[in-house]
Amino acid sequence: MEQDQAWVVIAQQRRALADLLDDLTPQEWEAPSLCERWRVRDVAAHLAMTPHSPGIGRILYEGLRARGDFDGLNHDMAVRYAARPTAELVAGLRADAENRSRPAITTWRNLLFDTIVHVQDVALPLGRGVPMPPDGTVAGLDRVWRMGWPFWARRRLRGLRLVATDADWAVGDGDEVRGPAGALLLLVTGRGAVAQPLLDGPGTARLTTSAG
Structure with a gap:
């Protein structure tokens, strides 16, 4: 973007x-x-x-x-x-x-x-709904995934592959975690408790220990 x-x-x-x-x-x-x-x-x-x-x-x-x-x-x-x-x-x-x-x-x-x-x-x-802008959300995912501090997303989510189901975005290697790009942005910024119910795939079983 x-x-x-x-x-x-x-x-x-x-x-x-x-x-x-x-x-x-x-x-x-x-x-x-x-x-x-x-x-x-x-x-x-x-x-x-x-x-x-x-x-x-x-x-x-x-x-x-x-x-x-x-x-x-x-x-x-x-x-x-x-x-x-x-x-x-x-x-x-x-x-x-x-x-x-x-x-x-x-x-x-x-x-x-x-x-x-x-x-x-x-x-x-x-309990309010505010849509997350698609292009901005994907750009945010790219930025957070590349940066280290303060989220350390690549370190926390090592061994997982994150795949957006509503955008052309995927990173990482390992067990898949799939879901909307907005939920993945919440996940990589440390909001795993809110994001996890919106995600699926074999890698979600590890999120309680990976996302903190």
Whole structure:
């Protein structure tokens, strides 16, 4: 996927999340997302603040405060941003849907799958359906499979062959795990508990130990 196409998908996903958030009750805003220790509010804030991420100096300072814990840094920054009124978070997602600014420590390729997956982190536990964009999902699969940290997908899923049943995408060697590309993207990004019921094939018996 080309960069311009990726930004179009990111904008569509931001608007889709804003539409979902419009209808949430106060209790749903505080509900757990798929991300451990992250509320729905925190994930929404993370995506809303992305175009306004602080510069590299502030990120390094926050990283030192978090003692090198990047996940902790992300969490703490999102929680602080999440203190804003919910209407402000929703309005920010819409206003910045096409904003191509990004944090200094990431790339547009990472931002693509990050946005797609985080929308599902909100939608799925609330029982809401937000379609995962086919081309963006496959591009996300390619990116996550090639990268190491933080998912280490090739290491965790060594000995398995992942095959998308709705797209021309397959990687790995070994026992097959088959399913929709969206479910595979959830799997490779560490959301195996949600992905596993959507997958089949002889390799699924190993997912409880491989996907963690």
